[in-house]
Amino acid sequence: MAKSSARKTRVPRGEARERIVRAAVEAFAEKGFEAASTRDIAQRAGTDQGLLTYHFPSKDALWRAAADRVFGIFESLDDRLASLEHADPKERSRGVIREFVRLMAKHPEFFRFMVDCGNRTDARQRWLVDTHIKPRFEYMKEHGVARVAGIEEAAVPHAFYALAGAAALIFAVAPNCRRLTGLDPRKPDAIEAHAEFIANLVVP
Amino acid sequence: MAKSSARKTRVPRGEARERIVRAAVEAFAEKGFEAASTRDIAQRAGTDQGLLTYHFPSKDALWRAAADRVFGIFESLDDRLASLEHADPKERSRGVIREFVRLMAKHPEFFRFMVDCGNRTDARQRWLVDTHIKPRFEYMKEHGVARVAGIEEAAVPHAFYALAGAAALIFAVAPNCRRLTGLDPRKPDAIEAHAEFIANLVVP
DNA sequence: GTCTATAATTAGATAGAC
DNA sequence: GTCTATCTAATTATAGAC
Numbered sequence: 001m002a003k004s005s006a007r008k009t010r011v012p013r014g015e016a017r018e019r020i021v022r023a024a025v026e027a028f029a030e031k032g033f034e035a036a037s038t039r040d041i042a043q044r045a046g047t048d049q050g051l052l053t054y055h056f057p058s059k060d061a062l063w064r065a066a067a068d069r070v071f072g073i074f075e076s077l078d079d080r081l082a083s084l085e086h087a088d089p090k091e092r093s094r095g096v097i098r099e100f101v102r103l104m105a106k107h108p109e110f111f112r113f114m115v116d117c118g119n120r121t122d123a124r125q126r127w128l129v130d131t132h133i134k135p136r137f138e139y140m141k142e143h144g145v146a147r148v149a150g151i152e153e154a155a156v157p158h159a160f161y162a163l164a165g166a167a168a169l170i171f172a173v174a175p176n177c178r179r180l181t182g183l184d185p186r187k188p189d190a191i192e193a194h195a196e197f198i199a200n201l202v203v204p
Numbered sequence: 205m206a207k208s209s210a211r212k213t214r215v216p217r218g219e220a221r222e223r224i225v226r227a228a229v230e231a232f233a234e235k236g237f238e239a240a241s242t243r244d245i246a247q248r249a250g251t252d253q254g255l256l257t258y259h260f261p262s263k264d265a266l267w268r269a270a271a272d273r274v275f276g277i278f279e280s281l282d283d284r285l286a287s288l289e290h291a292d293p294k295e296r297s298r299g300v301i302r303e304f305v306r307l308m309a310k311h312p313e314f315f316r317f318m319v320d321c322g323n324r325t326d327a328r329q330r331w332l333v334d335t336h337i338k339p340r341f342e343y344m345k346e347h348g349v350a351r352v353a354g355i356e357e358a359a360v361p362h363a364f365y366a367l368a369g370a371a372a373l374i375f376a377v378a379p380n381c382r383r384l385t386g387l388d389p390r391k392p393d394a395i396e397a398h399a400e401f402i403a404n405l406v407v408p
Numbered sequence: 409g410t411c412t413a414t415a416a417t418t419a420g421a422t423a424g425a426c
Numbered sequence: 427g428t429c430t431a432t433c434t435a436a437t438t439a440t441a442g443a444c
Contacts (some may be wrong), residue, residue, distance in 0.1 A: 016427075030323065034239035038420065041275065049420085050429055108323070115319050116376025119312070129383045137384055157385040158374065158401040165369030170362065173322025179333045180341055181361040197362040198419065201405060220409075242438065254411050257439065411444085418437065425430080 019053045024066040029109035032116040033063055035123070035154040043164040064112075064127065081143075093188045097131035097167075101195035104168035105185070117138040167198050211344065221259045223249040228270040232312030236320040237267055238327070270317075275336040277311045285347075302373075305399035308372035309389070316370035371402050381398040 014035075023044035035171045038059055056062040064094040077099060084095040104111060117128050141156055151159050169179055170185045178184045186195065227248035231240040242263055246253045260266040281303060288299040308315060321332050345360055355363050374381055374389045375398075382388045389398065 003350060005393070020417095031240055032236050032320075035236060037418080039418085048429055050422090050431095051427075053421065054427070054429095112319070112323070112378070115316070115373075115377060116236075119316070121379045125379060126383065133380070133384055140215070155379060155397070155401055157387045157389075157396050160385070161374035161377070161381060161389075162370040162398075162402060162405065165371070165373030166366040167369070169319075170370030173319060173365070175325045175329060176333060176337070177323035177365060179330065180337055181229060181250035181364070183361045185361075185365075193359070194362050194366075196355035197359055198366060201366065204408065243436085251436080252411055253438085254413095254440090255409075258411095261439095263438065347424070409444105411442105413441085413443095415440075418440090419435080420433105422433075422434105423431085426428085 016045070016051060017159065018048055020047065020052060020055060020062070021065050021069055024062050025069050025109055028063060028066050028110040028116070029070075032112075033059075038062070060124065063124065067132060070107070070113050071110055071136070073103060073110060074136060077103050088204060093203045096162075097199040097202050099196040100163070101167045101198050102191060105171045105191040105194070108168070108171040108174065111164070111172040114164070115172070158193055163198075163202065167194075170194060220249070220251055220255060222232045224251065224256060224259060224266070225273055227267050228266050229273050229313055230396045232267060232270050232320070233274075233316040238314075242266070242352075260346070264328065267328065269334055271336060274311070274313055274317050277307060278340060279315060280305050294407060301367075301403040301406050302399040304367070305371045305394060305402050308368075309395040310400070312372070312375040312378065315368070315376040319376070350397070367402075367406065370405065371398075374398060 014143050017145065023041045024036075027041045027044060039049050040053050041062070042052050052062065056065060081096060081107050084099075086093060113128070114133070117125050126175070135188075137160060140160060174185050183190055185191065220329060224245065227245045228240075231245045231248060234240070242251050242256050245266070246256050256266065284303050285300060288296050288303075291299060317332070321329050344364060375395075378389050379386060385398070387394055389395065
């Protein structure tokens with residue numbers, strides 16, 4: 001790509017492997033697995049392609065490390081949800097929704113990983129579903145909104161994808177939203193407005 | 205790609221240019237702009253790369269033709285919505301939602317085009333927003349659910365992306381949903397169930 | 409209109425210097 | 427651990443035969 005030479009080189013701070021993973025998350029989220037090149041990732045990390053294959057045996061292995069990092073964002077969510085334990089059911093549900101929306105706003109890469117991988121049927125897709133998405137889905141079924149909002153068993157898949165899409169899309173296509181509506185969804189006010197909107201939608 | 209040689213060749217029926225556009229829609233939706241190769245598109249269309257550049261001066265031009273085709277799906281929606289004119293406001297809103305969900309189920313490529321292009325800030329993104337998404341957004345603001353459901357002006361962007369995400373994500377990542385939940389969202393029963401779920405969500 | 413051949417660039421993976 | 431050099435294959439675009 002011609003414009004890759006014009007990219008500003010990042011400040012190489014911290015361990016090389018750590019910088020590579022961070023750059024990989026950024027690049028894979030931005031372009032998707034196939035379109036993201038290892039050379040571009042190396043450049044974002046302030047290093048070269050040779051070091052990538054030293055730390056990771058293949059592009060696929062690097063992608064898995066990036067996916068592990070992306071799904072690590074939910075650990076911070078668990079902490080925040082614990083503080084909502086003593087609220088009444090309705091307000092607790094609204095609080096869970098709000099925190100989920102805030103998380104999607106802070107980490108739009110989650111949604112992009114899911115969509116990029118979601119219509120494949122290859123080994124990467126199976127690995128992502130079995131390793132990362134399935135545990136999150138089961139967690140939501142047991143502790144999440146489903147039980148509180150009184151959603152029946154058969155509707156859980158619909159609720160899962162409806163909530164994920166409603167909460168995250170606007171942040172995953174933020175430049176789109178900015179140009180279309182004038183509203184930049186990355187701004188704090190817009191994030192809170194979206195959290196409130198989705199909370200009202202699910203728990204009126 | 206090694207497995208591209210194993211792809212079954214399509215039956216070459218109809219005009220070549222038409223087959224190319226159809227193949228391009230399929231490939232761009234499946235892989236995204238950069239990851240989809242012109243050779244793959246030619247093979248899906250039952251022809252070769254040389255004919256692609258005869259009908260379209262560049263990959264970018266082919267993508268625009270594919271995008272035109274993808275956004276053409278809304279013409280059929282307009283016809284269906286006309287039959288809802290004489291229903292009462294609440295049932296009309298629910299009917300609009302249901303038809304929109306059915307359209308997203310039939311054409312998951314729409315959502316994938318939107319997401320693939322959505323976090324860019326290049327010429328393609330600007331063209332897609334200005335040419336295709338903006339007219340649809342304005343149409344929804346005037347004739348769509350917004351007025352009937354009584355959504356205030358400031359919440360329209362939130363409603364637009366929330367509805368699009370909630371309605372379409374499950375179909376855009378259908379293999380994901382199939383493996384995760386056992387439910388194949390492409391089946392007619394699942395489509396109707398999702399339509400009903402989203403209608404209940406927006407207009408309880 | 410359709411297809412073959414090829415040019416110029418870029419991809420992921422590897423070998424080896426230090 | 428880090429980086430340079432290079433291999434093989436795949437990419438878009440082009441030239442030209444029929």
